[in-house]
Amino acid sequence: xxxxxxxxxxxxxxxxxxxxxxxxxxxxxxxxxxxxxxxxxxxxxxxxxxxxxxxxxxxxxxxxxxxxxxxxxxxxxxxxxxxxxxxxxxxxxxxxxxxxxxxxxxxxxxxxxxxxxxxxxxxxxxxxxxxxxxxxxxxxxxxxxxxxxxxxxxxxxxxxxxxxxxxxxxxxxxxxxxxxxxxxxxxxxxxxxxxxxxxxxxxxxxxxxxxxxxxxxxxxxxxxxxxxxxxxxxxxxxxxxxxxxxxxxxxxxxxxxxxxxxxxxxxxxxxxxxxxxxxxxxxxxxxxxxxxxxxxxxxxxxxxxxxxxxxxxxxxxxxxxxxxxxxxxxxxxxxxxxxxxxxxxxxxxxxxxxxxxxxxxxxxxxxxxxxxxxxxxxxxxxxxxxxxxxxxxxxxxxxxxxxxxxxxxxxxxxxxxxxxxxxxxxxxxxxxxxxxxxxxxxxxxxxxxxxxxxxxxxxxxxxxxxxxxxxxxxxxxxxxxxxxxxxxxxxxxxxxxxxxxxxxxxxxxxxxxxxxxxxxxxxxxxxxxxxxxxxxxxxxxxxxxxxxxxxxxxxxxxxxxxxxxxxxxxxxxxxxxxxxxxxxxxxxxxxxxxxxxxxxxxxxxxxxxxxxxxxxxxxxxxxxxxxxxxxxxxxxxxxxxxxxxxxxxxxxxxxxxxxxxxxxxxxxxxxxxxxxxxxxxxxxxxxxx
Numbered sequence: 001x002x003x004x005x006x007x008x009x010x011x012x013x014x015x016x017x018x019x020x021x022x023x024x025x026x027x028x029x030x031x032x033x034x035x036x037x038x039x040x041x042x043x044x045x046x047x048x049x050x051x052x053x054x055x056x057x058x059x060x061x062x063x064x065x066x067x068x069x070x071x072x073x074x075x076x077x078x079x080x081x082x083x084x085x086x087x088x089x090x091x092x093x094x095x096x097x098x099x100x101x102x103x104x105x106x107x108x109x110x111x112x113x114x115x116x117x118x119x120x121x122x123x124x125x126x127x128x129x130x131x132x133x134x135x136x137x138x139x140x141x142x143x144x145x146x147x148x149x150x151x152x153x154x155x156x157x158x159x160x161x162x163x164x165x166x167x168x169x170x171x172x173x174x175x176x177x178x179x180x181x182x183x184x185x186x187x188x189x190x191x192x193x194x195x196x197x198x199x200x201x202x203x204x205x206x207x208x209x210x211x212x213x214x215x216x217x218x219x220x221x222x223x224x225x226x227x228x229x230x231x232x233x234x235x236x237x238x239x240x241x242x243x244x245x246x247x248x249x250x251x252x253x254x255x256x257x258x259x260x261x262x263x264x265x266x267x268x269x270x271x272x273x274x275x276x277x278x279x280x281x282x283x284x285x286x287x288x289x290x291x292x293x294x295x296x297x298x299x300x301x302x303x304x305x306x307x308x309x310x311x312x313x314x315x316x317x318x319x320x321x322x323x324x325x326x327x328x329x330x331x332x333x334x335x336x337x338x339x340x341x342x343x344x345x346x347x348x349x350x351x352x353x354x355x356x357x358x359x360x361x362x363x364x365x366x367x368x369x370x371x372x373x374x375x376x377x378x379x380x381x382x383x384x385x386x387x388x389x390x391x392x393x394x395x396x397x398x399x400x401x402x403x404x405x406x407x408x409x410x411x412x413x414x415x416x417x418x419x420x421x422x423x424x425x426x427x428x429x430x431x432x433x434x435x436x437x438x439x440x441x442x443x444x445x446x447x448x449x450x451x452x453x454x455x456x457x458x459x460x461x462x463x464x465x466x467x468x469x470x471x472x473x474x475x476x477x478x479x480x481x482x483x484x485x486x487x488x489x490x491x492x493x494x495x496x497x498x499x500x501x502x503x504x505x506x507x508x509x510x511x512x513x514x515x516x517x518x519x520x521x522x523x524x525x526x527x528x529x530x531x532x533x534x535x536x537x538x539x540x541x542x543x544x545x546x547x548x549x550x551x552x553x554x555x556x557x558x559x560x561x562x563x564x565x566x567x568x569x570x571x572x573x574x575x576x577x578x579x580x581x582x583x584x585x586x587x588x589x590x591x592x593x594x595x596x597x598x599x600x601x602x603x604x605x606x607x608x609x610x611x612x613x614x615x616x617x618x619x620x621x622x623x624x625x626x627x628x629x630x631x632x633x634x635x636x637x638x639x640x641x642x643x644x645x646x647x648x649x650x651x652x653x654x655x656x657x658x659x660x661x662x663x664x665x666x667x668x669x670x671x672x673x674x675x676x677x678x679x680x681x682x683x684x685x686x687x688x689x
Contacts (some may be wrong), residue, residue, distance in 0.1 A: 086112075086341045089124040091348060092332050101332055104343055107190070109182035111166055112343075113336045115681055118155075118663045121338055122346040122686030128661075129351045129371045131361035133516055135321055136546030137354075139672070140375060141303050142254050145328055145350055147678035148311045149257035150179055151248055155680045157569070157669050160252035164193075164260045164311060174243030174622035175221075181234040186333040187309035191265045195236040200264035202228035204273050210293040214596050216258065218250040218573075222620055223597065228259075242620040245627055249573055254675035261302065263309040270296045311335070313345040313683040326352040336683060345683035358516040362386075365656055368393035372664055372685065374400060374655030374676065380448060381519055386656060393656075398664060400653040403671030405457050405568040406646040407448065408520040408561045409577065410434075410511070410527070411586035414643075415602060420503045421558060424490070425586075428642055433485035435474040435645045437534045438527055447522045448651050456646035457577050458635070460568035465631060470639040482534045499535040508537050511559045512551065515542035523647060524561050555588040563650075570673045572618070572631055578638035579611040580604060586643055607637050662688045 088096075088104040095101040132140040152163035162168055165179040185193045205211050206219070215225045221240035229237050238247070250256050268274035270283065272292055280292055289295045299305055303326070306316040313336070314328035328350045336344045355361045361376045366389045370377065377386070378400070390396065412425035424430060440454040458471035490507065492500040501507045513520050524540045531538055538559070543551075551557045562584075576584040580591035590608060592601025604612070611634045618630040653670040655677075665680040 086337055086343055088343045089330060089346075089348065091124075092330070092343075095332070102190070107186065107333045108337065108343060109185040109335050111182055113163065113182075114339060115336055115344065115684055116339050117684040118665060118680070120662065121340045121342065122663060122684060123689065124342075124346055124348070124686075126347055126687040127349040127351050127371075128347050128682070128685060129353070129369060130373050131355050131364050131370055131376060132326075132352050133355055133358055133361065133376055134544065134546065135354060136544070136549070138303055138320070139254075139675070140352060143375060143675045143678050144352075144682060145312050145314045146302065146310075147254065147257070147675055149251055149260055151251040153252050153674045153679040155665065155668070157674050157679070160248055163252075168248065170248070174245060175241070176237055176239045177244075177247060178231065178235065178237045181236070182335060183234050185311075185335050187263050187265075187311065188315040188331045188333055189266075189309040190333055191263065191309060193263075193311065194233045195230040196233075197262060197264045198236045198259045199228060199230050200268065201259050201262040204268070204271050205262055206258070208293075210291075211296065216256075217595065218247070218256050221247075222616060243622050244619060245622040245624075246573055246619060249570070253570070253573060253673040254678075255673075260311060262300070266307075266309050267296065267300055270299050314347075314350045320354070324354055326354065328352075334683070338684065346686035347683075358518075365395075366393060368395065368658075370395075370656065372655070372657040372661055372677075374398075374653060374670065376516060377656055378654045378670075379516075379518060380451070380651045381522070383654065390656075394660075395656040395658050397654050398657055398666045398668070400655065400668050400670035400676060402650040402653045403460075403569045403669060403674065404563050404650045405460065406455055406563075407452060407648045407650050408517075408523050408563060408646075409457055410559065410561050410645040410647065411577070411643070412509075412559045413555065413557055414587045415555065415589035416558060417555065420501055420505075424501050424507060425558075427489050429485050429489050431642055431645060432474050433482040433489075433534065434531060434536065435642075436476065436478045436485070437482040437530050437536075438645070438647060439477045439530055440475065440648055441477065443523050443526055444648055446526065447519050448648065451651040452648040454647075455649045457644050458568075458646075459571040463569050463571050465571050465628065465635070467632065467635040467639065470635050473639065474642070474645075479530070479534055486534055486536075493535055497535055498532075498537050506537060507535075508539070509559050510539045510541050510557075511561050512541050512543055512548055512557055513561050514545045514548045516545065517563060520561050520563065527647075553583050553588070569669065569671055572627065574673050575615075575631075575634070577644050578635060579608060579615065581615075607641060611637050660688050662686055 084103060084105050086104045086108060092101060092104065096103055101107070130140065130144065148164055150163060150165045151160045151168070153159075154161050162179075164181070164185075166182050167180045169178045169180075170176070181193070181195060187193050206215060206225075219226045219238070221244040222242040224241050226244075227239045229239065231237055240247075270280070270292065272280055275283075284290070284292050284295045287295050287298065289298070299308065302308065302310065303316070303320040306319040309315075310331070313331055313334045315331045316326070317329050318325065318327035320326050330345055330348055334344055338344060353364070355364075358376050358379070361370070362379075362382055362385070364370050365373070365377045366385060386397075412431065414422065414426045416422045416425060444450060444452045444454070454475040456471055456473060456475065458467050459465040486499060490499045490501060492504075494500060494506055498506045511524055513524060515521075521540060521542055528538050528540055548560070552560060576582045579585065580587055580594050582595070583591055585591050587604065587608075589602040590604035593603055594601070594612060603609075614630045614634050618627050621627055621630075657664045663681070663684045663686060665677065668676055668680055670676050
């Protein structure tokens with residue numbers, strides 16, 4: 001693929017040590033120094049008394065008892081105070097000294113997770129400045145300060161490792177997953193984190209119809225929810241009726257940290273299973289809500305409620321929606337240390353400035369006001385400007401291989417509420433014809449300066465899943481063939497040469513695009529001309545991400561072009577453009593049917609039902625070869641149906657990092673399942689003085 005994919009042979013110089021790592025000798029507990037000294041101690045052997053007693057002859061006799069005192073030499077053994085096993089940030093040490101925090105050894109679990117910094121052991125202090133795009137851009141938090149699930153991806157992305165869990169044991173039949181937690185681990189407010197917190201998530205949130213109408217799919221097997229049980233205070237098991245071959249992989253992805261996000265001691269005060277009805281009703285009314293689940297949702301919000309405890313390296317001080325900048329301070333109870341025994345994170349504070357548009361984020365980057373960031377900064381068309389200002393802004397570039405399989409993906413809503421539009425968009429030859437009508441090479445030269453290739457939506461070969469037909473079909477620019485195919489499905493035209501739909505009206509399509517993706521907008525404007533040449537009129541409509549998402553999930557859109565796509569690196573868990581796994585699929589009502597277990601939405605066509613059956617079968621096998629064979633059959637159907645139109649491959653992603661900010665990976669991956677840069681351990685970033 002002309003260097004499209006970086007090799008993974010240890011490009012990172014170190015990876016996160018597993019939860020069972022042993023603390024390095026440099027931070028081993030010192031041997032106490034024993035001191036002996038001699039002191040004189042008086043011991044009373046016999047007490048001296050004078051006794052007067054009466055005798056039979058009525059004569060008083062005074063009896064003297066001998067007084068004896070013994071002076072002995074005794075050795076008293078003492079020890080010097082034992083030094084702390086770990087070290088901490090000066091700001092925390094001051095709080096300990098003032099009696100406002102327990103000592104660091106008491107704040108850390110018995111077996112903290114040990115991380116090997118990428119370059120070197122860091123020093124404490126300083127802030128990390130970033131820019132986020134509006135209040136809907138909460139993915140920025142997950143990518144930077146909010147990635148702490150039971151499992152996580154290792155930095156090199158080769159495998160998943162225990163994280164919040166110290167270890168995991170998988171039964172031979174692949175049905176039971178037993179997680180060992182860390183003894184003494186605490187939430188950011190100092191309360192213990194135990195198996196009870198995970199049970200609270202399962203029993204009071206996941207199984208609650210008010211809070212979770214549809215049980216989360218990744219925690220099901222053969223359509224049945226898992227069972228979660230507390231073994232003891234630090235051990236919890238997840239059991240399935242059938243094997244779950246992808247469960248640990250799911251737990252490592254960005255979306256599946258649910259079980260470790262819900263502090264029982266805080267959230268139970270807003271839940272009817274733990275609070276008397278009249279008391280809860282008073283809380284609901286006082287907060288201005290109508291129902292308890294609205295109050296619970298508000299208090300449960302990770303990024304708008306600074307009171308909510310968390311397990312993240314930084315905890316909110318100024319939450320989202322209250323000020324122009326979200327501020328998160330170091331979590332004094334964070335449960336990871338470096339190999340020298342320093343409690344992480346190194347940086348004191350994370351500052352996320354909320355911007356109204358991407359251009360102002362770019363201006364902050366150019367002027368040196370962003371310390372390290374890829375999201376919203378690494379837009380290919382902006383590289384020349386950023387490069388010109390790198391020296392003045394005191395930053396360098398880092399590079400990422402993108403997970404996204406296409407620079408843009410065009411999709412049509414095949415379950416649109418309008419039956420005419422639905423008929424048009426569901427016509428496969430219509431979609432194939434429009435793919436032939438795209439001059440991809442011209443887009444590559446104009447928008448991507450020759451650094452891309454024509455490609456449909458298909459997994460990257462590095463994933464181990466290669467489907468050549470899906471990746472390469474219908475890519476050639478052939479407007480004559482496109483016209484012939486369109487003549488076969490919508491032959492009638494109006495006076496201006498535009499094609500008419502089944503209702504006799506001009507086919508007119510609004511293509512919605514997130515306004516921050518300027519390269520997709522530029523590509524779409526070129527596609528607008530190509531499609532007009534074959535008689536299809538479109539309007540390109542950039543819009544805010546939150547509106548784009550709202551319209552997508554609400555089945556209100558006609559067509560969308562996006563970088564959000566199925567995963568090129570993790571196709572088995574992120575396959576949403578090949579079958580209706582989630583809202584990305586261009587058949588919203590089919591997705592709704594799948595996610596609700598048929599309770600709402602629309603029954604998909606037979607071919608898609610077959611895909612769902614094969615995916616469910618794939619989930620209950622632990623044999624990788626069988627998983628791959630089943631998934632290839634799913635992709636065969638996706639290639640036959642041609643649900644989406646891919647345009648070109650993604651150019652290599654990039655980001656910027658200040659020259660003095662160290663332990664930043666210079667080569668990594670850009671993905672949502674692997675929510676970069678979080679798996680590369682931002683808690684080890686530090687300012688080199």
